[in-house]
Amino acid sequence: MKLGFSANAYKRFDLLTTIDTLQEIGFEGIEILCDIPHAYPPDLTRAQRQKIKERAENNGIQICNLNAFMLYALGDCWRPSYIEREASERRKRINHTLSCIDLAAEWGVPHLSIEPGGPLDGAKEDWALDVFEEAIHEIAEHAEKKGVIVMIEPEPELLIETSSQFLKFMERISSPQIALNFDIGHFYCAGEDPVQLVSRLAPYTRHYHLEDISSSRIHHHLVPGEGVIDFRGVLTEIAKTNYDGFITIELYPYEEDPIPATKNAFAYISPIMKEVMGATTAMKGSS
Numbered sequence: 637m638k639l640g641f642s643a644n645a646y647k648r649f650d651l652l653t654t655i656d657t658l659q660e661i662g663f664e665g666i667e668i669l670c671d672i673p674h675a676y677p678p679d680l681t682r683a684q685r686q687k688i689k690e691r692a693e694n695n696g697i698q699i700c701n702l703n704a705f706m707l708y709a710l711g712d713c714w715r716p717s718y719i720e721r722e723a724s725e726r727r728k729r730i731n732h733t734l735s736c737i738d739l740a741a742e743w744g745v746p747h748l749s750i751e752p753g754g755p756l757d758g759a760k761e762d763w764a765l766d767v768f769e770e771a772i773h774e775i776a777e778h779a780e781k782k783g784v785i786v787m788i789e790p791e792p793e794l795l796i797e798t799s800s801q802f803l804k805f806m807e808r809i810s811s812p813q814i815a816l817n818f819d820i821g822h823f824y825c826a827g828e829d830p831v832q833l834v835s836r837l838a839p840y841t842r843h844y845h846l847e848d849i850s851s852s853r854i855h856h857h858l859v860p861g862e863g864v865i866d867f868r869g870v871l872t873e874i875a876k877t878n879y880d881g882f883i884t885i886e887l888y889p890y891e892e893d894p895i896p897a898t899k900n901a902f903a904y905i906s907p908i909m910k911e912v913m914g915a916t917t918a919m920k921g922s923s
Contacts, residue, residue, distance in 0.1 A: 637875065637909060639902070640665030640700040640884035642845070643674055645894040651675060655691050657895065661902050665700030665882045666692065670736045670748070672709045675702075677735035679709075689743050700882035701817075701843050702748035704736035705789060717754020718771040719764040719795060729754075730771050733786070737775070740784045747785035747842050749817035750775075752802070753795025764795050769808050776811035785842050787817035792825045792855045799823060799833050806840065819845035819886070820870055825855045831866055834873035844874065845886045846905065857889050859897050861904040868908050875916040883909065 641663045646654040651674040658666050668675050668688070675688065692699050706713050707729065716725040733750055740748050753768040772788075779786045788805075790796045796805055802816060818841045820830045834841075848863030850856070860867060871883070885905065890897035 637871070637879060637913060638664045638698075638700070638882050639906060639909060640667055640698075640882040641898060641901070642667040642669070642703060642884055642886040642888070644669045644671075644703055644706060644886065644888040645890050645898065647673060647888075647891050649894075651688060652691050655688075655695055655697060658898070659695040659697045661895075661899055662906065663697065663902065665698045665884065667701040667703055667882075667884045667886070668699055668745075669706060670702050670704045670732075670739065671706045675739070676709045677732075677739050680739075685739070685742065698882075699743055699745045700884060701787075702736055702740050702743075702745050704733055704748045705751045707732060714751060714755050714794065717751060718768050719754045719756070719759060721759065726767065726771065730774060733775050734778050737779050737782050737784045737786065741782040745784070747787050747815070747817075749787045749789045749843065749845075751794060752788050752790045752797075755794060761795070765805065765808075768795060769805070772809060772814060773811075776809065776814050779813035780811060785813050785815050787815045787842055789817035789819055789822070789845070790826070791819070791822050797822075797826045799828060799837055802837075802840075815842040816840040817843050817845060819847075820865060821845070821847040821849045821857060822855070824849050824865060825853050827853065831869040831873055834870060835877060838877040838879070841879070843881055844879075844883045846883050847886050857887055859887060859890070859900050859904070860885070861900070867905065868912065871909055871912045872916070875912050 643654045716728045720726045823830045848858035848860045851864045885901045
């Protein structure tokens with residue numbers, strides 16, 4: 637397992653500076669925001685795309701995921717969504733996702749994360765699931781052509797919140813390019829125990845988001861160590877699945893002053909991850 641950090645906490649910094657900063661702190665990976673002000677695809681020139689890729693390579697930091705969830709360039713974090721009443725609004729979100737798939741393929745990034753439908757806003761759930769499925773089929777076809785995995789990220793108060801809802805929706809989807817971005821805090825906010833979900837969801841999981849959450853289960857990302865998430869427990873379960881990808885810390889609420897939060901998160905999670913990996917290796921060696 638490797639440790640990454642999501643650049644959506646650094647919206648007041650330019651992306652190249654963010655890459656430098658995360659490398660200096662010690663992160664091996666960066667999740668890039670496909671939105672303003674960082675890497676909104678329509679705004680990126682060919683030269684800018686190349687410069688971002690080269691800066692990451694020169695720093696020895698991997699672009700571990702693209703965040704195609706947030707979309708402030710056209711609305712806000714969630715809207716326009718895949719389940720808007722107006723087809724023209726749904727098309728904006730779909731086209732954005734297709735552009736992000738193209739960017740991931742260009743940069744050699746294996747996957748990107750997307751919202752789980754969007755806010756229902758009074759829409760009937762059955763209709764919303766049908767519309768979301770229709771969008772995912774189109775997205776999956778493009779993802780298959782480009783060799784990129786698209787990961788649905790369940791979130792509280794959106795169409796798909798829980799592990800059961802995700803698994804039920806995936807019964808509709810046959811494409812191997814559609815998977816799960818397992819956000820540890822989101823599942824906790826939805827009333828679930830992420831430690832217990834890891835093995836159940838492992839067949840679908842291609843990437844993890846990590847943040848702390850208070851005991852209230854209110855959806856507000858905290859620096860690891862400031863809430864009640866059992867990081868040692870969840871990382872141990874992840875290690876048991878032989879997952880060798882990135883655990884990406886996501887702390888977007890710390891936009892005003894992200895560097896201290898980033899350093900504290902690294903200092904808290906890094907030793908736990910090393911301890912867990914060491915214990916797992918030793919256990920396998922003795923078996």
